[in-house]
Amino acid sequence: MRSLSSIAGLGLALALPLAAAQTPYTDDATYAGLGGKDGIKRIVDTFIPLVLADARIKDSFDDFDMVQVGARLREQFCEFAGGPCRYTGQHRDRTMDGVGTVRDMTTVHQDLKITDAMFNALTEDLQIAMERNQVPGRFANKLIAKLAPMRRDIVTERAAQGRPDAGKFLATGGVSQVEGAGGGGITPWALIGGYGTRDSWGANAHYTHLATQDYKLDSYGVAVGIADRLELTLARQRFQGSLAPLNLLDIRQDIVGVKVRVAGDAVYGQDSPMPQVAIGMLYKRNQGVDGLGALGVSNVKQLGAKDDHGYDYYVAATKILFEQSLLLNGTLRATRANQMGLLGFGGDQGDSLRLMPEASVAYLVNRKLVLGAEYRRKPHNLGVDNEKAYYDVFVAWFPSKNFSLTAAYVSLGDITIFNPKRQRGLYLSAQAGF
Numbered sequence: 001m002r003s004l005s006s007i008a009g010l011g012l013a014l015a016l017p018l019a020a021a022q023t024p025y026t027d028d029a030t031y032a033g034l035g036g037k038d039g040i041k042r043i044v045d046t047f048i049p050l051v052l053a054d055a056r057i058k059d060s061f062d063d064f065d066m067v068q069v070g071a072r073l074r075e076q077f078c079e080f081a082g083g084p085c086r087y088t089g090q091h092r093d094r095t096m097d098g099v100g101t102v103r104d105m106t107t108v109h110q111d112l113k114i115t116d117a118m119f120n121a122l123t124e125d126l127q128i129a130m131e132r133n134q135v136p137g138r139f140a141n142k143l144i145a146k147l148a149p150m151r152r153d154i155v156t157e158r159a160a161q162g163r164p165d166a167g168k169f170l171a172t173g174g175v176s177q178v179e180g181a182g183g184g185g186i187t188p189w190a191l192i193g194g195y196g197t198r199d200s201w202g203a204n205a206h207y208t209h210l211a212t213q214d215y216k217l218d219s220y221g222v223a224v225g226i227a228d229r230l231e232l233t234l235a236r237q238r239f240q241g242s243l244a245p246l247n248l249l250d251i252r253q254d255i256v257g258v259k260v261r262v263a264g265d266a267v268y269g270q271d272s273p274m275p276q277v278a279i280g281m282l283y284k285r286n287q288g289v290d291g292l293g294a295l296g297v298s299n300v301k302q303l304g305a306k307d308d309h310g311y312d313y314y315v316a317a318t319k320i321l322f323e324q325s326l327l328l329n330g331t332l333r334a335t336r337a338n339q340m341g342l343l344g345f346g347g348d349q350g351d352s353l354r355l356m357p358e359a360s361v362a363y364l365v366n367r368k369l370v371l372g373a374e375y376r377r378k379p380h381n382l383g384v385d386n387e388k389a390y391y392d393v394f395v396a397w398f399p400s401k402n403f404s405l406t407a408a409y410v411s412l413g414d415i416t417i418f419n420p421k422r423q424r425g426l427y428l429s430a431q432a433g434f
């Protein structure tokens with residue numbers, strides 16, 4: 001109870017600065033981090049040529065006065081960053097001393113038919129411009145925290161299209177967790193897999209390998225994200241023992257997943273404490289046990305499980321706090337699965353759905369690199385298996401939207417019961433998609 005209230009307290013403490021996220025920072029640390037006035041000028045001077053060369057958005061800038069746009073952007077970034085500047089474009093069609101007529105963001109952009117993918121493309125160009133000017137990731141993230149909510153004023157167009165648009169921000173589809181859902185390594189998050197925006201779709205395939213001294217676990221599968229709302233996944237797990245007497249052990253499990261985003265937006269809602277919330281279901285079917293023929297065991301029911309198939313239901317809440325360079329996730333899962341289902345469902349110690357908490361915290365080092373840790377509590381249904389919580393620490397690298405690599409140090413408790421050693425090991429996962 002005490003730990004729950006401290007988690008709630010931490011959430012509140014993190015949420016409080018969000019209420020004011022659209023107002024400029026009150027100290028000038030971000031301004032200094034961007035390099036002050038000269039640094040911001042260099043960023044904008046790098047940014048504008050990138051935008052004008054970006055096939056996704058360059059046509060929108062035809063015939064506009066880019067010198068004027070650049071001057072306004074410098075003011076705006078400087079003011080948001082807590083610098084000694086005043087953005088002169090915030091008053092609707094008002095004449096201001098020395099600068100002429102200025103307009104607010106909605107007025108400026110409303111005829112441009114800007115979609116989510118275009119908004120994100122421009123923001124990505126800004127991230128690249130900051131990267132090229134050696135702005136540390138935590139300050140770049142602080143500027144993005146101010147700009148992301150401007151989607152409300154700037155994006156006016158819904159352009160439903162059959163083609164994948166790869167329009168989401170890098171890394172915001174998460175990676176594939178070990179049961180195939182979009183998330184971290186062991187926990188499903190509320191993020192929808194793939195890079196399709198709400199106007200499009202995306203998909204990916206993953207392969208994961210975890211090796212410990214006692215066993216190895218492989219998982220591979222595909223995920224499709226539709227309209228940044230619905231995620232469909234298919235995954236297969238293969239668990240193999242590597243130490244006698246379980247060196248021939250071979251268990252396979254197939255998992256079908258569906259996840260729906262029901263509220264919030266992890267990326268654009270930077271000025272709101274509301275996380276992105278999704279509900280999901282994983283249907284798991286254990287395909288049987290090989291390698292224990294000598295013991296006459298070929299099915300998880302012979303190990304004490306009540307069933308060889310079952311459902312997990314979960315609700316996940318994910319918040320990306322660009323201002324703090326953090327991603328926080330909490331998942332609550334109702335499950336009967338023993339070791340994810342590898343040892344079947346239900347048992348002599350319990351056969352009902354039990355609620356298990358899972359949590360992830362990650363630090364967004366820069367737009368391509370994320371460091372994090374996860375925890376997943378487990379039920380204990382089988383008397384013969386001392387099932388324990390899973391946890392990991394991970395580093396995920398996103399060199400592009402088509403490929404990501406995750407390395408983790410994982411502990412899945414003691415799955416192979418005849419070997420009493422701690423069963424920890426290295427987890428490597430590759431994901432390719434769009």
Ligand code: HEM
Nearest residue numbers: 057060061064069072073076089103108114118119122147
């Ligand atoms: C976070 C996102 C964005 C920010 C912060 C932003 C900011 C600005 C600012 C400060 C101006 C100058 C306003 C003025 O002259 O008074 C401007 C103008 C403009 N922006 Fe954006 N913008 C964003 C997204 C976009 C996107 C996605 C597009 C199109 C792909 C776009 C296209 C334009 C154009 C064409 C102008 C010139 C309009 C004119 O002079 O009438 N902007 N923007």
